[in-house]
Amino acid sequence: MFSALSRQPDDALLALIGLYRQDPRPGKVDLGVGVYRDEEGHTPVFRAVKAAERLLLDSQDSKSYLGLEGDTVYLDRLWRLVGGETGARLSAAGVQTPGGSGALRLAADLALRGGARRIWVGMPSWPNHAGIFSAAGLEVVPYPFFDSASQTVLFDRMIEALDGAGAGDVALLHGSCHNPTGAPLSSEQWALIATTLEKRGVLPLIDLAYQGFGRGLDEDAAGLRHLIAAVPESLVAVSSSKSFGLYRERTGAIFAVAAAPAAADLARSNLMALARTSYSMPPDHGAAVVRTILGDEALTRDWIDELDGMRARIQGLRRILAAGLRGVAPALQSIETQEGMFSLLPLSEAEVLRLRSEHAIYMPTSGRVNIAGLKTAEAESVVAKFAALR
Numbered sequence: 001m002f003s004a005l006s007r008q009p010d011d012a013l014l015a016l017i018g019l020y021r022q023d024p025r026p027g028k029v030d031l032g033v034g035v036y037r038d039e040e041g042h043t044p045v046f047r048a049v050k051a052a053e054r055l056l057l058d059s060q061d062s063k064s065y066l067g068l069e070g071d072t073v074y075l076d077r078l079w080r081l082v083g084g085e086t087g088a089r090l091s092a093a094g095v096q097t098p099g100g101s102g103a104l105r106l107a108a109d110l111a112l113r114g115g116a117r118r119i120w121v122g123m124p125s126w127p128n129h130a131g132i133f134s135a136a137g138l139e140v141v142p143y144p145f146f147d148s149a150s151q152t153v154l155f156d157r158m159i160e161a162l163d164g165a166g167a168g169d170v171a172l173l174h175g176s177c178h179n180p181t182g183a184p185l186s187s188e189q190w191a192l193i194a195t196t197l198e199k200r201g202v203l204p205l206i207d208l209a210y211q212g213f214g215r216g217l218d219e220d221a222a223g224l225r226h227l228i229a230a231v232p233e234s235l236v237a238v239s240s241s242k243s244f245g246l247y248r249e250r251t252g253a254i255f256a257v258a259a260a261p262a263a264a265d266l267a268r269s270n271l272m273a274l275a276r277t278s279y280s281m282p283p284d285h286g287a288a289v290v291r292t293i294l295g296d297e298a299l300t301r302d303w304i305d306e307l308d309g310m311r312a313r314i315q316g317l318r319r320i321l322a323a324g325l326r327g328v329a330p331a332l333q334s335i336e337t338q339e340g341m342f343s344l345l346p347l348s349e350a351e352v353l354r355l356r357s358e359h360a361i362y363m364p365t366s367g368r369v370n371i372a373g374l375k376t377a378e379a380e381s382v383v384a385k386f387a388a389l390r
């Protein structure tokens with residue numbers, strides 16, 4: 001059976017990491033990674049995570065199963081962080097998942113069970129979105145989102161496309177820090193998206209994978225809070241991978257939000273049944289860490305401080321890049337106002353490959369760069385190499 005299988009293409013980003021590792025040139029730059037890096041090129045464990053882990057080591061007295069729903073205290077505290085006051089007024093049924101990816105998959109499974117057949121996904125998007133949704137059995141319908149050459153959100157075209165969605169369709173939105181473009185949406189734009197989806201009877205699925213990396217914890221959730229309050233039902237997929245630096249601990253949650261508790265309960269019961277026939281129960285450790293941090297004022301303060309520092313570093317690098325590109329490509333000034341780790345540079349494949357071969361600057365051929373892959377000291381020289389391409 002196995003020998004009859006066809007080989008699957010290597011994951012492009014993982015292949016890029018391999019090429020970068022093999023490059024012997026000193027001063028090589030990796031802008032391809034999907035994780036936060038500090039000034040030393042390291043992906044740190046948050047101080048508050050280490051402290052919470054020490055507490056857990058001493059206090060955990062069982063490794064028995066968590067249950068299908070996961071850690072309900074984690075879910076309550078995480079929902080408070082995501083939903084704020086708005087979330088507290090709505091009925092939200094949360095289920096802990098293996099990472100944000102697990103949350104997206106359960107969301108797709110639930111939507112399919114609820115009768116959805118199509119999911120609208122803005123282009124470009126994180127490539128795994130389409131992969132997860134189609135693996136679940138949903139038809140992925142692309143809608144225009146971003147033009148890389150002009151670095152602008154194609155908002156009118158996006159709304160026009162979503163206005164053509166049918167009742168019972170699902171629409172994917174990035175909560176903040178859009179991957180791969182970093183392009184923010186204004187509160188007016190979120191309001192119009194909400195009106196359009198509500199009018200069409202479309203279920204929003206909001207992917208929140210970078211809360212705190214854009215403008216701030218509350219600011220990054222403001223759009224989604226408006227949206228979930230404006231529609232009768234919605235799904236919010238949360239990843240704790242970046243915001244708590246828990247990547248490999250596979251920590252996330254899916255929240256089904258409804259106006260009435262009975263509908264949310266039904267969603268929870270189905271999410272748990274879907275989890276049971278997939279991975280069964282979620283891993284515990286990452287959620288226990290988040291629960292511990294969010295349940296302790298001092299740890300929460302320290303976690304927010306460190307997260308604020310990461311955001312400030314990214315914003316500082318964005319300012320340096322925008323300043324260096326002033327006069328080269330006016331559209332690229334928006335790198336400064338884009339949010340989170342990623343931006344999508346309007347580079348051709350040939351230009352990306354030239355940067356790689358001539359300057360040991362690594363990024364995928366799409367031109368998506370992880371700003372956090374840069375060190376402040378090298379940012380100006382990297383930007384000069386971008387500029388020299390034109």
Ligand SMILES: Cc1ncc(COP(=O)(O)O)c(C=O)c1O
Binds near residue numbers: 209239
């Ligand atoms: C937009 C987006 N959503 C979801 C995820 C899922 O993250 P994880 O499954 O590692 O929690 C990622 C990870 O890169 C992402 O970029």
